[in-house]
Amino acid sequence: MKLIECVPNFSEGRRAEVVQEIVGAITAVQGIRVLDRSSDASHNRSVITFVGDPMAVKKAAFTAAQKAAELIDMEQHRGEHPRMGATDVIPLIPVSGVSMEDCIALARELGREIGEKLQIPVYLYEEAAALPERKNLAAVRRGEYEGLKKAIEKPHRHPDFGPLRLHPTAGATAVGARPPLIAYNINLDSSDVNIARKIARSIRGSNGGYPSIKALGVLIKESNRAQVTINVCNYRHVPLSRIFETVKSEAARYGVGVSGSEVIGLLPMEALLDAAAFYLRLQDFHPGQVLEKRLMEGEKEGR
């Protein structure tokens, strides 16, 4: 079963009825499941998580962008979060049975369709970026909606698809592809936040650690315990087991133990199967041995 996750961000976090109409446009597409939705009033922004097969995801993302263009006027939009369009970003994430390349190809098809049919300029970002400097979303969105009105005319800011001017109400949209991001926290049995900070530095890319790892050391007030809070941006490059064991051994170097870890929100089954396979030293294991996985893939033949 081919599954892609899509997590579009819309520039509306206050008018519940508008968000509901956008969600409605997504759920109306056959084969689509909305897994999560959250709106933030101060950011005036909503994030919707849905999954489905590639064609259904493309259709749902397009109709959602169309609906957002009808209902959201960027001329009126105010909010803390950086944004450049009614549908601000559309990341596509491979979940099962599809490769990153599939998601990149789909991002380009979707971007072309939004650009041409909705006349909204589209920038490809992250893994789908056509230009290296557009891998970074912040660079693509520089100047935000207001600044991009003029900046878009400069050749190096020209969109990848659609007109060379912002849509009068919907602005511009970034469409990209990326691996699933896992929000993973590891708790220390210490209240010394400096130890958590040192451990965070030892694993994160910005200090010479794993390039796909972002990490901070924080103090959890409720428990008065230090925590290493981590974004795992590519669990295939750095599995949870390696992160957990590295943090455990770094903590031991300070005479501190690890009391536990937490996954915040959703994660792909594979990330936990990998951890089980690592610790149980599983040999010749493949995910098709998992009953539920076999079911999703709809295989008819057994071992």
Added chain:
Amino acid sequence: MKLIECVPNFSEGRRAEVVQEIVGAITAVQGIRVLDRSSDASHNRSVITFVGDPMAVKKAAFTAAQKAAELIDMEQHRGEHPRMGATDVIPLIPVSGVSMEDCIALARELGREIGEKLQIPVYLYEEAAALPERKNLAAVRRGEYEGLKKAIEKPHRHPDFGPLRLHPTAGATAVGARPPLIAYNINLDSSDVNIARKIARSIRGSNGGYPSIKALGVLIKESNRAQVTINVCNYRHVPLSRIFETVKSEAARYGVGVSGSEVIGLLPMEALLDAAAFYLRLQDFHPGQVLEKRLMEGEKEGR
């Protein structure tokens, strides 16, 4: 999503066309997936693994038993494996969204239907047993098809459903409910099979270990390595992590290491999620956080 696994055993392992007709009757039921099928000529027996929602599983199991009664004549059947009927056993196994109690209730409905509509005597066994002495399938099947012809007349051998005599060609059928069985092997970095045997004794129920664990020490010829080969009959009672860690520490007592472990065939996702949660010390984790699990359950609401 409610899912039950059903693994019926049929007394035909030689005539491929007969097995194919039975598989056809199962796959003809909407919502059923056949995951595995295997036939053994010397046992003259076939095992078919399929899954679906409770009502579909009940329908598929019934039609399969009906088809087997048409095509298999126990008067002609010879084979090494103990058997008492054309459809010899029908175990129902909870996979997701259903409890053991649900499977027990379904086993009784299915048993009643086979008994009354097909006039085949049915014995409830394992978790579904109505009498404690019938929990053990071997006790239910004692005497096999030939011996049961007379024995069935004795009150303590009367079936739970259906006529008080064997079906003239289909014999009798055992219908039961049980947890998923996991075939799990742990490999030692030693060729001393006696160490594997001692470890097997230390964990299996028959020697005072875990009641739901069956284990043997064997020598794997190809690798000339000793192996503890295990049937995990209730992974909720004894998780894989506890088995692996126990075998590891028992092996260390003999100065031997564990080179790895293997899962043979299929296992429920939960068994591996439990292992990941154990080793990563996950706090506040629930399977609904797994993207694929969330999908199967068809939840529309997020965290």
